[in-house]
Structure formats: C-alpha cells, structure tokens
Amino acid sequence: MSKGVNLKELSNRLQLSQTTVSRALNGYPEVSAETRRRVAEMAEKLGYAPNSQARRLATGRSMAIGHVIPRSIHEMMNPIFLEFIAGAGETYSKHGYDMIISVVEDDHEEDAYRQIASRKKADGVIIHGPAADESRHRLLREINLPFVVHGRIPGAERETSWVDMNNRRAFERATNLLLDLGHKRIALLNGLEHMDFARRRRVGFEDALAARGLAPDTGIMRSSDMTEPYGCDNAMEMLRSGDPPTAFLVSSMISAIGVARAIGQCGLETGKDVSIITHDDALSFLPNSGEVPIFTCTRSSVRYAGQRAAELLLDHIADPEREPSSLHLDAELIVGQSTGPAPDR
C-alpha cells in the first residue's frame, strides 16, 4: 500500500520488462503461470495501480460514459434523473467504467456533446428526456458518438437504441380502470407535453376515452412541470369549478401528493370522493409500497431503466457494428388506496 509505484518501477523490481508485467496483469496468455504469480504478488505488495489517464491514452478508449444535463432542466433536474443515474452508475462501475456528468448552460448542450467527442472524454452518452422534436440523436450520429436514449425519439425508434416504458399503454390501462370504476369525468395532470413521454401518456388517456365513445375535455387537462404545487393548485381549481372531475390521472407522485393535498383542503376524501391514479417511478425516497400502497399507480422503476440503458450502451461500445436494440419496459398497474368507485351524483 505504498504510493505512486508505476509500471516501470514495478518491472524493475521484478527484473522483468514492462511488456511482460503489463501482460501478466492484464491476463494475456504469453506469460508463464509462475511469472504471473510473481507479478501479481509484487504488484499487490507495492500497491501498484495503473494510471488511468495513461491507460486511456494508450488504448484510445476513455472508459467513461457521459451524461450531459442542462443547468435548468425542468422535468429532469428532479429525483427521477438521479434515480436513473444511480441505476446506470451501478452498471458502469460493475464494468469498470466511469460516469461523468456535465452540467451545462442550456444553450451549450450541443457544445458539450461535441467536446465529449472531440476531446475523447467519453466513449458514449445517454440522451435524457427526449423531446417531441428531438434532434440530439442526429448530432451524435454526425460526430459518431455512441448513445442510448432513455425514452424514445418519435420517428427514430428503429434507428436508435433506447430503453423506455410503455407510456401509452400504461395510461390507457389506468384510464380504463377509472372508467371501469364508473368515473366519467377524469382530469389529466400531465408532464410537459413537448416531451415525448408526456405526449404518449396523453395519447393513452385519450385512446381509452375514445374507446368508450368519450371525448377528452381540455378544460380538465393540464401539462406542466411536475411539481407539488402544480398538482395542488390545478386540482384545487378544478375541484372548485362548477363541474369538478371525480378522478385525476397524474404523471408523477410528486404532483399526485399535491392533488391529494388539494382534495383534503376541499374537505373531500381521496379514494372515496375523488380518485387518483399516478405514475410511480419507484423513487427510493417516495415509497408507495406497503400492503396497500397509498396511491393506485402505474409503476416502472427508473433505476432499473438506468441499469439496462447502461448495459445496452456498453454493449454497443463493445461492438459498434451491432444493430440498434431497445428495451420496452411494461409498467405495472397497481391498485392502492387512492381509487374507488365514482361517487353517486
């Protein structure tokens, strides 16, 4: 455990060439078992660890994955992002990769990607929060930087690798559950609809309504950053209107909590007077579990998505010829305490 031993010194001590020592440590075959043992022993004794910069330079691979996040991300600079990162990070460290995160000014995102590529800072990146009019994938292809999308890029599903949950289907099922419970007037508190995932969720919602011959009422459909007050304020406004909804379909637990607060403040009871279904990203600090979860929800672990997205990316880096491949995660529909039959009018 001494400090700063490098290859040269280690090989000197062993009376061997750097070549042999390097090979012994990296598991190449042209080294005798006995020599390999000696090398390993001495390396351990001297606390040798290869300098990563030197190795990266020599191999030409940076052994790092980049995540660039704009400074003022809306939806993203939220816990969901961290949870994803945590999942991806597990995969990276398991494979000896580093995770580098660049927080950049909003208008420097493209620059950040270009730098990653030109200065060889990372071997690949992950695209977060694809928008409805996404373009980052073109840039990345142009600069030849491998990537995987968390979410899907509309129109480029075939040609890109991605990991996403089935947003449309999840919200369709959730809506059906509410309809089955007799709810006719269902509010939608969606995320920002310039984001692909929010758009898909909305389609799922509308499809379910349409299947029963119902038309969506834009008067009780909102789209915004999914904060707590967003949920509370909008729910409050709707509940106090002349024709209040009897159920809410919400895109995030955080906002759902706000909705529940509004319901309480109106003297109503969640799950009885008013129902809520929310999407649950299975965030660690916002558990919605227990025998009967607080919220009825569509659930899909973003952390898991992070792990898998990272694996996909590493696969593509290992074999650049590989065809794009994707993972479609299905959200569970879990019945909790926040839903009940529509109240008699």
Place this chain on the structure above:
Amino acid sequence: MSKGVNLKELSNRLQLSQTTVSRALNGYPEVSAETRRRVAEMAEKLGYAPNSQARRLATGRSMAIGHVIPRSIHEMMNPIFLEFIAGAGETYSKHGYDMIISVVEDDHEEDAYRQIASRKKADGVIIHGPAADESRHRLLREINLPFVVHGRIPGAERETSWVDMNNRRAFERATNLLLDLGHKRIALLNGLEHMDFARRRRVGFEDALAARGLAPDTGIMRSSDMTEPYGCDNAMEMLRSGDPPTAFLVSSMISAIGVARAIGQCGLETGKDVSIITHDDALSFLPNSGEVPIFTCTRSSVRYAGQRAAELLLDHIADPEREPSSLHLDAELIVGQSTGPAPDR
C-alpha cells in the same frame, strides 16, 4: 469541424512546432500575436480539440472531481444529493473540470477512494453526509487526496474544509418561533441521528426547549430516513395518542408533506389546529415559495452549497498549501402558512 485532428497534424499544417502551437493555444506569452492568430484560426478551421487523456497524462492533473456514493445511501440517495451535485457541477464546468460519480456497493466505499487516488482518477473529492463517527477524512488524508466536506465532521471542524449550514441555530430558531406561538408540546421528526446534521438539529431543538425550562419528550421525537410515509405514519400515531403534539418540527419537506397528509386525515387543519415547521433545502421540484409559502420553514439552498463547496475544493487543489477553510451558511427562517398560535385547549 472535421474530425480527429491532433496537435502534430495541426502543427504540420502550420509549419510550426508542436511546442509553439501548444503554447499559442494555451495562452503562453512567448508567442507573437500574429502567430497566435494564425494558430487559432487554423485550429478553428480544422476543428482541433486537445485529447483530454493525453493532456491529463502530460500535466499529471486529471481535471476531474470525484463523488462516491454508496449504492444504497439512505438519506442521501435523495433529491438533496442531486441538487447539491447540480450546484457543484456548474462550478466544475465553469472551471473546465469534469465531475465523475461512482456508485459503489456499500462496503466498497473505501476502495473507491483508494482507486481514485492510486489510479489518479480525480484531483479531489467531496465527502457527502458526514456521520457522527465519520472516518473518511482520515483515509483521504492518508492517501493524500484533497477533499471538502458537505456538512461537518464532529471534532475535525478545524482541520478540514467544509461547507455547512447552521443546523443547530436553525432548529433553535424554529423551535423558538413555535414556543413564541404558545406551543408547548412540539414533536421532532428528525433525520437519521447517526448523521451529523441531524444530531445538530436535535441539539438546537433541545437547547431552545431548555432555555425555557422545558424538557424534551422523547415520546414525540423520532429519527429516521426522511421519506413521505415516515412523516405521515409517525404524525398519525402521535396525533391519535392521548396527548398529541400541537406542532411538528420536521427535517425535510418530503416528510413534512407526509405530516400534512396525516393532519388532514385526522380531520385537522395545518397551520390552525396543528403547526408545522420544516427544513427546506430549496429543491427545484418542491418549491415552497409564493407570497406566503405553504410551509413555514428554515431554508438553505443545497444547490448553492454545492457551488461553494466545489469552489472551495478547486481552490485547495490549485494551492495545496492553503489552510483549511470553511463556509457556514445561515438558514433563513421563513414564515408560511403552516404555523399559527397554539390552539386553546
């Protein structure tokens, strides 16, 4: 904007030596203005960007800061951590540093630090969530890796650099506010008290009580991971007991939301029947602002703390001889809607 031009090629094209080109680009004085201009122009034209691995190897500085986070962090694997990271990240990119995050198995944390040091992966690290019996600072000192603590290490305040808020004072003031409002029975929902910050908050709470000749009642003091259900369940239990508290002092907005939910479920009104003061880390997705914030709170921006901690660390890396220095942030006490005079009994 072509690809892969390196120094050698660039200097060939310019009919200059690599030395001169390097110097011109890095702003050294021994280059004529005219030459510098030519170099800059050609570099731009060919889209030259120095390979960061090579540069790191040559300079011996990795230009990166490490953050190691255990896989199953409790308190930390929460939005607070991300917000801090975001702040720190801004500072890093402003100074040309990369941020590398290692998510490691809980029992490999020490290993992670040793690797960062021995393989020269980062020039420094930030210690997150110091415990009451912290020891990471010793390890880091031993392996000679510069660091800054987010929080404080009890007993090592002098010898380490840190950025922390005034936890004790904040909770003392909050408690005083409640006492001034006539509350006699105040519950404390604290974070995990093996963490330094939680311990300090508790002391502040107890000090304020003691100053008025009151003894803390451990029957209404809890310490746990600051989740939403934690707040709700514990508040519920206390409110339903024979001698319920009239006010709650809570360590996190997330849990405070849970407390509010419990209050609602008991048919009581927050800010009237029961008061809440929470600490507010100013998380972007949990805004507690507006003319009159929802929660009365002690507020201190962790994002800001992240920025400053990063600056401190970079300063120390730039000048290793520098004495440890620290930043003590003061939390504001902000009155919102969740507090009111103690109800008559």
Place this chain on the structure above:
DNA sequence: CCCGGCATCCAAACCGCTTTGGATTTGCTC
C-alpha cells in the same frame, strides 16, 4: 544432430500532449 515450433520474454514504438533547455533573430544601447 539439425530444424521447425512453441513458450516466454523483451526492446522499442506509440498514444497525444506539455514542458525543458536551448537556438536563432531582432532590437537597442553605447
């Protein structure tokens, strides 16, 4: 006994940049 072949190991080139230690030129002073 010679030779091809395998098992081992090594010297040196290379990755792309920074930096040291001059060499050459230019500009002034006296």
Place this chain on the structure above:
DNA sequence: GAGCAAATCCAAAGCGGTTTGGATGCCGGG
C-alpha cells in the same frame, strides 16, 4: 558596429501505460 537582452520558436524528453515485432531457449521429430 559590438554586445546583450528580449522576443520567438524548436527539438526532444517526458507522462505511464499498451502493443508490435522480434529474440531466446527448449522441445520433440526426422
């Protein structure tokens, strides 16, 4: 016009690994 410092620029030596292209020694086969 000599002398000297300042201004410019360059060749080459690292930084610490990986990898190519042999050497060397030892073996059994012919």
